[in-house]
Amino acid sequence: MTLDKIVNACLPHFENERLGVPKYARFYNAIKEAVHAGHLLPGDKLPSEQELSARLPASLGTLQKALKALSDDGIVIREHGRGTFIRDQEIKFEDIRVFRFLDNGRPLPLTLQGLGVQAVELSPELATFFGRDRAAVIQRLVQVEGEPWTFNEFFLPLEYAHDLMDKPASDFDGLSLHEHLFQTQRILTSHFVHRLGVAPFSADARRFLGLADAVSHGMQWRVHGYSRDGKPTTFQRFEVQPGHRDIELSTQAGQGRGT
16 A cells, blocks of 8 residues: 555654654655655656545644655656556656757747637548557747747547647647656557658648748758657657757657657
């Protein structure tokens, strides 16, 4: 039982020799040590703050402060309406963001502007990839520090998007969809296959980017996403304007100027 495991891990931290350590820090340290030791595993659900307070010499306020610190440091995930879970420490969401650029090792700021979400009929290529005829698509504009805007379409199965379909466009501003899928449904996209080529801009890209008639073609960056067991999870298409910063792909996440 997770409650008993946590109580057993925490009680030694509340002994007298640790009186100089604030109580919230004692709980924080106990959970962190239990995770690193493998006593608490990714996906384990923590008991409620009320249950913990009833078994530990710590107030609700103390536990809330500690849980916020654990969440801020990526040790737990707090999901509204579901609870608090131990996070997989091997997952670094900044490494699975596809449109990611570095400049001399420094991550460049990224702006995401939501345009909307809808259910669509898939092209034959994407229908084969997903194994179905319809999917949800989120349209966004993406910009890396000082570069021209890029038009992005993010496709995912409709059953993955049930909590996204009624969201206003502004709710997608700055939202990491891969992280959202993991936090809400435990769907992790961990492997990508990239394809780049020159193609005519789509009608939607022309409209949202405000392209001049003379600008007819650009770089089309297509990204197929897969789970750890090879199951298709997402597909993205980026339509990149001429003059954009060079794209440098790597076989490992987090390396190169774009992944």
